[in-house]
Amino acid sequence: MRKLNIPLRQYAALLSAYLRPQWKSITLLLLLLLLSIGMQLINPQIIRSFIDMAKEQADSTKLIYAAVLFIGVSLLYQAIMLAATYLGENIGWIATNKLRGDVAEHCLRLDMSFHKAHTSGSLIERVDGDINALANFFSKLVVTLLSNLVLVAGIIILLFREGWEIGLGMLVFTVFAIWSIQYIRRYASPFWGKMRQISADFYGFLGEQLDGTEDVRANGASGFVLSRFDDLLRKWLPIRIRAFFGFAAMWITTIVVFAMGNAMAFAVSAYLWKKGSLTIGAVYMIFYYTELLAKPIEQIRTQMEDLQKADASITRIKELLELRPAVTDGRGTSIPAGPVRVKFDRMTFGYEPGSVTLDSIHFELKPGESLGVLGRTGSGKSTLARLLLRFYDPASGGIYLNGVNIRDAKLAELRRSVGMVTQQIELFQGTVRDNLTFFDESIPDSRIIGVLEELGMGEWLHSMPLGLDSPLESSGGGLSAGEAQLMAFARVFLMDPGLVILDEASSRLDPATEQRIESAISKLLRNRTSIIIAHRLATVQRVDQILVLDNGRVVEYGERSRLAADRHTRFSGILEKGLEETPA
Template identity: 70%
Template sequence: MPEFKIPLRQYAGLLRHYLRSQRRSIIALSALLIAGLIMQLVNPQFIRYFIDSAQGAESNRALWIAAGLFIGVSLLQQIVTVGATYISENIGWIATNKLRGDVAEHCLGLDMSFHKSHTTGAIIERVDGDINTLANFFSNFVITLVSNLLLVVGILILLYREGWLVGIGMTFFVVAAIYSIQYIRKFAVPHWGKLRQISADFFGFLGEHLEGTEDTRANGASGFVMHKFHTLLRTWLPIRVRAFLGWAAMWITTLVVFTIGNAIAFALSAYLWHKGAISIGTVYMIFYYTELMAKPIEKIRTQMEDLQKADASIVRIRQLLDTQPAVRDGIGTPIPGGPLAVTFDDVTFSYESGKATLDGIDFHLEKGQVLGLLGRTGSGKTTLARLMLRFYDIQQGEIRLGGVPIRDTRLRELRGRIGMVTQNIEIFQGTVRDNLTFYDTSIPDERMIRVLNELGLDSWLSSLPQGLDSTLESGGGGLSAGEAQLLAFARVFLTDPGLVILDEASSRLDPATEQLLEAAVTKLLRERTCIIIAHRLATVQRADRILILDNGRISEFGDREALAADPDSRFSRMLAAGMEEMLV
C-alpha cells in the first residue's frame, strides 16, 4: 500500500511562502497561546491550595482567595482562547485564499490539452476542496502543535517536582500515547489521498452532466447517467469507510491511552498518599494534570489527523502546480500594429500521436485581406484557428503573424492581437459591461455604446433597465442566440485586433439578424485581416481568398474570383452544385 511522504522542506516552504505577510498576526497568536498555556499550568496549583487550605484553615479568607484566582484565571483563559481562535481563523483564511488564487491562476495558464483531459469538476475539487483541507494547516498547525507539546512538557516538569515516581509514570504515558498515535497514522494517510481523488472524479462527472442536462434528457440518457452516478457512489463508499476507519483507529487508540493514563495516575497517587508523601490536594492536582494532559495529546492527535489530510492534499496540489504548460511563453518579440499578414509555413499538427490533423499546410494571406476557409466537418478548420492562438503548439513548421513567428511572442500579446468569435458563445454571470470588457476598466463606456450601436444592439441596450450595468445570466439566459452572437462580436472589436477569426460565427443566426450582422461586419473589418470559417456560400462572398481543406491538407487555395471563374476548380463546382451539399 503506497504511503504519502511529504518532505519537511515542502511543509516549511508552503508555510513560509503563504504566512510571510502575516507575521504580526502569527506573533499575536503565539503570545495568546503561550498565555493560555501558562494559565492552564497555574490553575491546578490554585485547586491544590484550595483543597489543602480547606482541611486545616481556621478562616475562609484563603479559600476565597484561591477560588477567586481560579475563577478569574479560567475566565481570562476563555477570553484568550476566543482571541486566539479569531486570529488563527483569519490567518488560515488569508493563506488558503492566496494559495487558491495561485492554483486557479496556474490552471488558467495551462494549455488546452490539460483542460481537455481534466473535467471542470475535478479541477474545482482541487482548487477548492483540497485547499479547504489545508485551512487548519495554515492557520495554527505549527503553533498549536508546539504549544501543546510545551504544555505536555510543562505538566511533566511540575509532576516531577511532586515526585520522581509520578514524573516517570506520566512520562511513560505520554511517550506511549504519542508513539501509538503516530504508528496508527501511517495506515490512514493513503486512504485520505484516495478519498480526495474519488471525490474529484465524482464532482467532475457531476459537473459535466449537469452542464449537459438538456442533451441527456433529450436523448434518453438519464438512466445511463444515474447508473454511472450510483457506480461512482459505490466506489466512493468503501474508500470513505476505510478512511473513516483510519480516523476511528486513531480516536480509539487515544481513548485507550487516556484510560491507561488515568489508571497510572490513580495507582501512583494512592500509593504515595498511603505513604504520606503527598496531601489530598496534591492527589487531586495529579488527577487534574492527568486530565489536562489528555487535552494536548488529543489536540496532537487531531493535528496528526489534519496532517494526514494535508499530506494527501499537498501531494495533489503540488502535482497540479508542477504541471507545466506544453505551450510556453515566447521571448517577447512584438507583433506589429494594424492588420496582420498570416503565414503558414509547412505546418503539421496532431492532437495525439498518430494521424496528423493538419499536414503540410502552406499558405500566405496578405494583411487586410479576408480568407474564406472551407472544408468538411473534421477537415481541420477549427484546429487551424486554434493553432494561431497557440491553444496548442505545432509539431512541425512555423506560423507567422505580421512576419513574426508566434512562438516568439508573449501569449498575452498574441491573443490580444487576435479576435475570435465561435458559434458557441459564453455569457458569464455579470453586468453587460463586464461581459463586453472582461473586467478591463480602461475601455470607456462611450466606446462600448458606439460598438453596440454599430452592431444594431442600440434598441436592445436601451431596453435594459440599467443599461451597461444590467446583469446578464450565466449561459446567456434571457438573450436570443442572435443577441449573444452580436455581443461576442462586440467583445472582439473592443479589443481592436489586427486579425479576426469568425468560426461558424453566423451559423446560429436567423436571416434578418445575419443580414444586420453582415452590414456591421463590413464596417468593422476595415483595416483588419479576417479569416472566415464557414459552411454556407453567402458567408464567404466577402472573401478575397479561398482556402479549402480536405482531411487536413490544402485541397485548393487562391483568389476567390479567379477560382469562381475557373470551371475546373473545386470552389467553382461548389458554387454550381451548392456549397452546403458538397461540404456535408
C-alpha cells in the same frame, strides 16, 4: 499498503509561502497560546493549595482568595482562547484564499491540452475542495501543535518536580500515546487520498452532466446518467467507510491510551501518598494534570487526523502547481500594429504525440486580405484558428504575423492582435459592460454604446433596465442565440485587432439576424486581415482567398474568383452542391 510520505520540508515550504505575510498576526497568536498554556499550568497549583489549606483548616480568607484567583484565571483563559480562535481562523481564511487564488490563476495559465483532459468539476474540486481541507492546516495546525507540545512538556516538568516516579510514568505514557496515534494515522492516510480523488471524479461528472442537461433530456439519456451517478456513489461508499474506520481507529486508540494514563496516575499517586511523599492536594493535582495532559494529546490526535486529510490535498495541489504549460510566453518580440500578414510555414500539428491533425500547412495571407477556410467536419479548420491564438503550439514549422514568429511574442500582445468569434459564445455572470470589456476599465462607455448601436443592438441596450450596468446571467441565460453572437462581435470591435477570425460565427444566427449584421461585419473586416471558417457558403462570398482542407492537408488554395470559375476545382464543386463540405 502504500503510505503517503510527504517530506516535512514541503509542509514548511507551503506554510512559509502563505503565512509569512501574516507574521505579525501569527506572533500575536503564539503569544496568546503561550499565555493560555501558563493559565492551564497555574490552575492545578491553585487547586492543590486550596485542598491542602482546607485539609489543614486554614483561614477561610485564604481559601476565598484561592477560589477567586482560580475563577479569575479560568475566565482570563477563556477570553484568551476566544481571541486566539478568532485570530487563528482569520489567519487560515487569508492564507486559504491566497492559495485558492494562486491555484485558480495557475489553472487559467495552463494550456488547452490540460483543460481538455480535466473536467470543470474536477478542477473546481481541486481549487475549492482540496483547499478547504487545508483550512485548519493554515489556521491552527502548526501553531496549535507547537503550543500543545509546549503544554505537554510543561506538565511533565511540573510532574517531575513532584517526584521522578510520576514524572517518568507520565513521560512514558505521553511518548506511547503520541506513537500509537501516529502509527494508526499512517495506515489511515491513503484512504483519505482516495476519498479526495473519488470526490473530484464525482463532482467532475456531476458538473459535466449538469452543463449538458438539455442534450441529456432531449436524447433520453437520463437513465444512463443516473446509472453512472449510482456507479460513482457505489465506488465512493467503500472508500468512505474505510476512511471512517481509519478515523474510528484513531479515536478508539485515544480512549484506550487515556484510560491507561489515568490508571498509571492513580497507581503511582497512591503509592507515593502511602509513602508520605505527596499530600492529598498534590494527588489531586497529579490527577488534574493527567486529565489536562489528555487534552493536548487529544488535540494532537485531531490535528493528526486533519493532517491525514490534508496529506492528499497537499499532494494534489503540489502536483497541480508543478504542472507547466506546454505553451510558454514568448520573449516579447512586438507584432507591428495594423492589418496583419499571416504566414503558415510548413506547419504540422497533432493533439496527441505521434498524431497528425494538420500536416505541412503552407500559405501566406497579405495584410488586409480575407481567407475563407472550407473542409469537412474534423478536417482541422477550427484547429487552424486555435493555433493562431497559441492555444497550442505546432510540432514543426512556424506561424508568423507580420514576420514575427508567434512563439516569440508575448501571449497577451498576440491575443490583442488576434480577435476571434466562435460558434459557441461564453457569457459570464456580470454586467453588460463587464461581458463586453472583460473588466477593462479604460474603454469608455461612449465607445461601447457606439459599437452596440453599430451592430443594431441599440434598441436592445435601451430595453435593459440598467443599461450597461444591467446584470447578465451565466452562459447567456436570458439572451437569444443571435443576441449572444452579436455580443461576441461587439467584443472584437472593442479589441480593434489586426487579424479577425470568424469560426463559423454566423451558424447560430437566423437569416434575418445574419443579414442585419452583414454591414457591421463588413466594417469589422475593413482594413483588417480576416480568416473566415465557413459554415454557409454565403459567408465566403466576401473573401479574397479560399483554402480547402481535407484530412488535415491543404488540397486547394488560391483566389476565390479563379477557383470558382474553374469547373475542375473542389471549390467549384462545393458551390454547385451548395455545401461547404469537400467532395469525397
